[in-house]
Amino acid sequence: MSDKEVLVKVEGLSKKFCKDLRTGLWYGVQDLFTNFMGNKNERTLRDKEFWALQDINFELKRGECLGLIGHNGAGKSTLLKILNGLIKPDAGKVTIKGRVGALIELGAGFNPILTGRENIYNNGAILGFTREEIDNKLDEIIDFAEIREFIDMPVQHYSSGMKVRLGFAVAAQIQPDVLLIDEVLAVGDMGFVLKCFKTIDDILPHTAIIFVSHNMPMVSRICNKLILLNKGEMQYFRNDVAKGIDKYYSGFINNFSNVLMDEGFLKLISIYINTEEKNNLPQLNWGDDLQLILKFQALKKILQPHICIIIFDKEQRPVASLELNKKTDLTVSSDGYFEFKVTHKKLQLSKGIYSINLIVYKDYYKKPILRINSVLNFQVKHRDDIWQPFLLSSTFVNKFN
Numbered sequence: 001m002s003d004k005e006v007l008v009k010v011e012g013l014s015k016k017f018c019k020d021l022r023t024g025l026w027y028g029v030q031d032l033f034t035n036f037m038g039n040k041n042e043r044t045l046r047d048k049e050f051w052a053l054q055d056i057n058f059e060l061k062r063g064e065c066l067g068l069i070g071h072n073g074a075g076k077s078t079l080l081k082i083l084n085g086l087i088k089p090d091a092g093k094v095t096i097k098g099r100v101g102a103l104i105e106l107g108a109g110f111n112p113i114l115t116g117r118e119n120i121y122n123n124g125a126i127l128g129f130t131r132e133e134i135d136n137k138l139d140e141i142i143d144f145a146e147i148r149e150f151i152d153m154p155v156q157h158y159s160s161g162m163k164v165r166l167g168f169a170v171a172a173q174i175q176p177d178v179l180l181i182d183e184v185l186a187v188g189d190m191g192f193v194l195k196c197f198k199t200i201d202d203i204l205p206h207t208a209i210i211f212v213s214h215n216m217p218m219v220s221r222i223c224n225k226l227i228l229l230n231k232g233e234m235q236y237f238r239n240d241v242a243k244g245i246d247k248y249y250s251g252f253i254n255n256f257s258n259v260l261m262d263e264g265f266l267k268l269i270s271i272y273i274n275t276e277e278k279n280n281l282p283q284l285n286w287g288d289d290l291q292l293i294l295k296f297q298a299l300k301k302i303l304q305p306h307i308c309i310i311i312f313d314k315e316q317r318p319v320a321s322l323e324l325n326k327k328t329d330l331t332v333s334s335d336g337y338f339e340f341k342v343t344h345k346k347l348q349l350s351k352g353i354y355s356i357n358l359i360v361y362k363d364y365y366k367k368p369i370l371r372i373n374s375v376l377n378f379q380v381k382h383r384d385d386i387w388q389p390f391l392l393s394s395t396f397v398n399k400f401n
């Protein structure tokens, strides 16, 4: 088989479900009858039906790892289940060449009352391996999963992490041509996840991988192709993984600020970013100065407030903080109002949407008196899509002494 051979081909794939179980069962009976009469009307929706997937088309070659992302209910797992032959599409065609390894639902594919060892033989047999072939791979699988101590225990007593270890070990060690992985890696510990990354890197040149995840750093670490599903439709399908991830993130803007603590000392009157554009989401170009204006009203006497502004990225990781870290004598108006202008020069946060949490301490780092999460969002614009939190300005010199 040539290395650039197409291993997965999906053409015009659609799948509909019914929102109501009883009606769905009734439609199922009707479909059996009409299919038998050769009179399919799979492209129309009946009452209470909806498209979980609609007109999905893509190809995947050996050496390609496709990330499948989208909001909850977008259709990712349904697509994976169709590819694995667990459910049938209503329209369209799937062509897969070679052996398929799948790690789809935690514990799926395992018989809970059989031991880990027995399940390895079971799964191997389903994938077409002889007993002798499995004997030869058994030690490798057990060592990879790092569960030798528990290999003769029934799988129903395994922890979630142990199940995923065993599942990944079987799926990866059978040297599949196509490997399907659903969210499950999320339950593995860091050590195991790193091992999985390494295995995926090792097998990728000979395999086509489809990886479903909500963990964008993982997707961008592993995948070289991306589909963004939106309500069952392909909203994005390209090799530019970072661009697709950016598109995915732009669907989430947290507009709900939360007052987590208010001791009644201070009222936040306003907070805004000083930009030319006065729309709902303040926008800055990468490299611009970030300038925040905060206005408070003191309700009780405070001498030296310590203000802390924490910036969170699209993954809700705290990436930076701006702090008023010296003792400040406040200038307060007669009616208790005071303002701060906070400036950070030449912002080097990478492209994307950020949110700000605000914490005010009564005295220098002593007692928090006001804490508001997601008090403000802003967007940094740049030509390049990257997912790391910072794009640092740098110079690359070709010839130097």
Ligand SMILES: Nc1ncnc2c1ncn2[C@@H]1O[C@H](COP(=O)(O)OP(=O)(O)OP(=O)(O)O)[C@@H](O)[C@H]1O
Pocket: 017, 018, 019, 052, 070, 071, 072, 073, 074, 075, 076, 077, 078, 079
């Ligand atoms: N067997 C089923 N019967 C009826 N509806 C179903 C069935 N399986 C899935 N669905 C529906 O199909 C849609 C797509 O579900 P799917 O599990 O594929 O989404 P997903 O993108 O994997 O979501 P998540 O990120 O939450 O795992 C959802 O609206 C879901 O409720």
